[in-house]
Amino acid sequence: MQPDGLIFIGKEDDIKKSQRITPKIDGREIVVFYHEGKFHALDSRCYHEGGPLCFGEIEDIDGQACIVCPWHKFKITLETGEGLYKGINPQEPSPTPKWQSKGVKQRIYKITIDSGNVYVSSPDFSVSFDSDYYAEKYKQGGELAI
Numbered sequence: 001m002q003p004d005g006l007i008f009i010g011k012e013d014d015i016k017k018s019q020r021i022t023p024k025i026d027g028r029e030i031v032v033f034y035h036e037g038k039f040h041a042l043d044s045r046c047y048h049e050g051g052p053l054c055f056g057e058i059e060d061i062d063g064q065a066c067i068v069c070p071w072h073k074f075k076i077t078l079e080t081g082e083g084l085y086k087g088i089n090p091q092e093p094s095p096t097p098k099w100q101s102k103g104v105k106q107r108i109y110k111i112t113i114d115s116g117n118v119y120v121s122s123p124d125f126s127v128s129f130d131s132d133y134y135a136e137k138y139k140q141g142g143e144l145a146i
């Protein structure tokens with residue numbers, strides 16, 4: 001039986017083996033990563049211009065696991081969906097570039113594991129994120145552009 005409000009996306013063991021899968025939720029592409037012992041689920045289309053995050057590399061940036069978009073290399077934290085950029089504070093005596101957050105840009109999905117099954121929670125569309133635009137755009141059976 002499927003718990004209420006949860007959508008089954010796959011078996012825990014299978015996802016651990018493949019490390020990333022791209023299930024659809026009501027036609028919406030999402031990507032689920034298994035990285036360093038944790039599951040993460042995000043909209044699969046990058047909030048910038050819709051690049052396919054499922055083909056990106058995962059990098060550690062300032063201690064945070066980030067997916068790097070294959071199109072223009074934007075970095076998005078797997079844990080929170082925040083967009084990161086390197087910026088300087090011109091007020092500092094000798095400004096050096098540091099990683100900063102643009103805020104949460106990519107919709108993330110809560111993962112639940114129950115008896116070896118992995119679920120994501122139904123998205124809450126009362127809150128919107130920049131990635132929603134591309135998630136909708138690519139929803140209508142559009143081919144996955146690489």
Ligand code: FES
Nearest residue numbers: 046049051069072
């Ligand atoms: Fe992802 Fe531009 S589309 S960085």
